[in-house]
Amino acid sequence: MAFLNELSVIVPSRNRAGSLKTLLDSIEAAVCPDGITIEIVVVNNRSTDGTCEMLQREASKPRTYRLSILEENLPGKSRALNLGLQNARGDLLMVLDDDVSVDKYCFVEHVRVHRCSSFAAVQGRVLPGKDPHGSSANPDKIREYNIPFTDHGNEVTEIRGLTGTNMSFRRDVKDKTGLFDVRLGPGASGFSEDTEYSMRIRKGGFKIGYTPNAIVYHELNPARYGREYNRKVEYRKGLSRSVYRQESICLRVLPRLFINCIRYGIHRVLGQRQQAYKVEGRMMKSCGYLVGKLRKFAVNGRGYHWPPTDQIK
Numbered sequence: 001m002a003f004l005n006e007l008s009v010i011v012p013s014r015n016r017a018g019s020l021k022t023l024l025d026s027i028e029a030a031v032c033p034d035g036i037t038i039e040i041v042v043v044n045n046r047s048t049d050g051t052c053e054m055l056q057r058e059a060s061k062p063r064t065y066r067l068s069i070l071e072e073n074l075p076g077k078s079r080a081l082n083l084g085l086q087n088a089r090g091d092l093l094m095v096l097d098d099d100v101s102v103d104k105y106c107f108v109e110h111v112r113v114h115r116c117s118s119f120a121a122v123q124g125r126v127l128p129g130k131d132p133h134g135s136s137a138n139p140d141k142i143r144e145y146n147i148p149f150t151d152h153g154n155e156v157t158e159i160r161g162l163t164g165t166n167m168s169f170r171r172d173v174k175d176k177t178g179l180f181d182v183r184l185g186p187g188a189s190g191f192s193e194d195t196e197y198s199m200r201i202r203k204g205g206f207k208i209g210y211t212p213n214a215i216v217y218h219e220l221n222p223a224r225y226g227r228e229y230n231r232k233v234e235y236r237k238g239l240s241r242s243v244y245r246q247e248s249i250c251l252r253v254l255p256r257l258f259i260n261c262i263r264y265g266i267h268r269v270l271g272q273r274q275q276a277y278k279v280e281g282r283m284m285k286s287c288g289y290l291v292g293k294l295r296k297f298a299v300n301g302r303g304y305h306w307p308p309t310d311q312i313k
Helices: 017-028 051-059 077-087 106-116 139-145 171-177 193-203 227-244 249-269 273-299
Strands: 006-013 037-044 066-071 092-096 100-102 121-128 157-159 166-170 208-218
Touching (some): 006 017, 006 077, 017 051, 017 100, 037 051, 037 077, 077 193, 092 106, 106 121, 106 208, 139 227, 166 208, 227 273
Parallel strands (some): 121 208
């Protein structure tokens, strides 16, 4: 059983003033676990949309939980996360994205699982929230909203990886694992800072758990809907994967791409829209990985920067 006194909730943010305000409001309404002090650490990553002014207004209000505001002037979610981790005081560290809202008992459940299990890191559930008009997601088209939907069932269980949208880990995990890889994530390669971090957590001998009751609701953004955005996202995931993974192109990547092309054609012929959508994403991820490896090979030794900077999420 872990002995915990303080929870630090780290929120990296860039140009999402409205979404961040919604998150902070939901945090104010959240229940504090017994025997725990909570601090909220928002790291503003070069926002230009009024985030600074909104945070100043929020900081001036009486708040249930202590709010700290940090500024990271170098671009990249991983850099913002690292600044937050370096300044957080808690013995339990939690990461939330800036476009979610937390369930009333989200913090309670994260702390409960850490106290009652051997898991050193915990993944919470990520469910679809509302769109700008207040409408809920159509469950028949859930993939097409392109949100990090995370649901491993209704039981606490061990899993292999974390999604940075809603995760927590003990301070000793951070002390042994280190900081996030600044080559990865939004503002750098685009994605996978949480996936790579999960790999290092497991290599450090720590267990990762999932709880269904620590819930956040991810906003639905029409700008992210549909196949074009999904192709772009999965391609960038493949590029990011090429930065930190070594896979056999001939024995693994190309055969996987070939098989998924066949599966995609079958799903299309059978009218299986959601299955085709998922497989198309896998195809684009393989293509991104191949291009990433080719680019790395091409620029190796020439002094060029790889990966390129990008702000897609």
